[in-house]
Amino acid sequence: MGLMPSAWAQQIKPSPTLEIKSIADRLRQEGKQIYDFGIGEMNPELPVPHLLKAAISQALMDDATHYSPEAGDPELLEAIHADLRLFGLSYSPSEIVVCPGPKDAVFKICVTMLNPTSRRNRLVTFAPTYESFENLPILLTGKPPIILQTDAHLLPDPNQLADLLNQDDTVALIVLNSPNNPTGTVYPPSLLGELAEVIGRHGQICVLSDEVYRTIVYDGLEHVSIASYLPKQTLLVGGMSKEVSGTGLRLGFIAGPEAMMGAIANVEGNTSSCVNLPTQKGYAHFLRKDVDLRLRYQIRDALSIRREVLMEGFGELVKDAVWERPSGAFYFFPDMRRYFGRQTPEGQLLNTDEELALYLIESANVVTVPGSKFQRPGHLRFAYAVSLETINTGIEQLAEALARLSVE
């Protein structure tokens, strides 16, 4: 018998969005014109602000290429501390740890909290949910997450959560994600307050609040963190990836109560040493300059226009989809179940979101991610940080492909 990964490592699924990306890349290599709503990144359509690129480059040329302290470069911790104040949050620099990406920040929280031999070692997440929240608990404890479904408006139900926490004493971590991937939903402050009230009754349970889309909120809404209501139980995950359109730069952070942050910094130091220092220095400079969020809101505004165009095209051409207008992030998550039971021109009956997504790739060159990849079958995820041309033509192509389906 040769080398084998652990049984838990064997159980985790590949990233569906990276899988979809490789399908799209293959089609592109075959010379096809693809309308790619698959992966959640804005580059090259919306490039990283020049100010940030120049500051990273300058730090590199200045030989800022040595280790930083494990929790992060002091300059950056100070800058994140000041930036969090803009969102009404008060964390000292010693309550912040910088990680190589928001996904890594999520992983480090899970490594620090999810011990397979503890009574409390389960992670709770609300479907639809981001891929990592399914896989990380399996990788670390062998146990899948507890998945609660959101309601018809894609919002969590505090009563349902209260019932779970009253019955189940194995919960260690609850994941909240607003603005949400894959739905674009923004949780209303009143809902965050209700959730905080429920979770606050169980002082040893931690909220992992994924807020990487905090600067991408539309319609004059403001981003509110559950940490405003529940500071002692929240580990807030933020990062530059989405808000500066630099997903490949990999810088995230965790903010939380000091006692937890010491342990997280120690985990970080033992597993990563530190984060790419020129990127840390550059982001510190960027945050100090972007105190009015102007550069980040430029990216939001460009995305807002794309949202408008997508909503309009979809509303006009894709009549049988059921959806609500997303308020944040750059995802759109329509319910496509009314198209199920219809037949393709080749005679195939479409019964699932996965079959529908595959049909759209093959017959319309339109790439989306099936909702079942996010534990919410029947939907499709559109990441709309793409060109207006892609949106306009892509939706037309998609509508034509849907129109070619025949009702049996």
Place this chain on the structure above:
Amino acid sequence: MGLMPSAWAQQIKPSPTLEIKSIADRLRQEGKQIYDFGIGEMNPELPVPHLLKAAISQALMDDATHYSPEAGDPELLEAIHADLRLFGLSYSPSEIVVCPGPKDAVFKICVTMLNPTSRRNRLVTFAPTYESFENLPILLTGKPPIILQTDAHLLPDPNQLADLLNQDDTVALIVLNSPNNPTGTVYPPSLLGELAEVIGRHGQICVLSDEVYRTIVYDGLEHVSIASYLPKQTLLVGGMSKEVSGTGLRLGFIAGPEAMMGAIANVEGNTSSCVNLPTQKGYAHFLRKDVDLRLRYQIRDALSIRREVLMEGFGELVKDAVWERPSGAFYFFPDMRRYFGRQTPEGQLLNTDEELALYLIESANVVTVPGSKFQRPGHLRFAYAVSLETINTGIEQLAEALARLSVE
């Protein structure tokens, strides 16, 4: 009861070298002239080659700021594949996974291999050993590593390992590290062959071969990997941190058998997404240009001069230390036990390496790391990637401080 890290996360120790760094930084802030042999990095004494900095900067300006595939940018995988050939190793690009730093690469191997519920879930390491190899098994399984001591020449004993593997069926991973941190020892090829022969009798055991110092080998010796002898059971860890003097840039990689690498890439994708893309692109360019290893050997040669000066000063001035000439990396690990039992001018009896290290900081401003931090008490680690001035004056100061000790 409030939030608590897991019992395992609570047990891991802070990084001793980062702890020592913070002591040195504090003394520097107090305005003291410090002779700092504490932390293993070369910057700013030996800066990152300009070619590499320029290539990273160019990639950034060219907007290479999107995600790469989880295993790494195809261009970089190709470049690492070609570079490994220079060391006599034949891995295809699909047998390589890029990680955010060599320490992260080690962590990802441990996450993939060490399952607390498996029979085989123990890590074996040879003392003296690098801090991560102590902490990671505790963090992931609650169990400390099995630590075998090396012999008087700081080399592992294949017979001792054979006895362990015959008696103990819980071993999953064996860590080898040549050139070695903290000793500077380079394992002779014949020893690697013997170790491979022993481990090869147990096909399901994996060797984690930490080779981050592979380009820093002196005296005309050549770096040899145990993967040359045991390719099907070796996961090789390499990285740019030490060989390009860019510890803060954080790029490492794993090369190994394809079946394992698929699982590792999946772990990587679910926990890190990918590595800072401008750094990946820049390193790919660097490797393509440095096919004769000239730029990396320039760094080695600068370190070699420092080794000579350190050896000479130590030999002349520190008569009661016992040591062998290190053949690789940039560490020197003398046995200082003959100084134990002596008394400081303040009347303190020095009985341990930790007391001795503290005395040297306080009375000579010389920073070293006690060997007991690496599971080998009685020694001190000197990281000598520092200026010649630091070495010359530092060793003089150290010798004077040792001369002030009185034998009872």
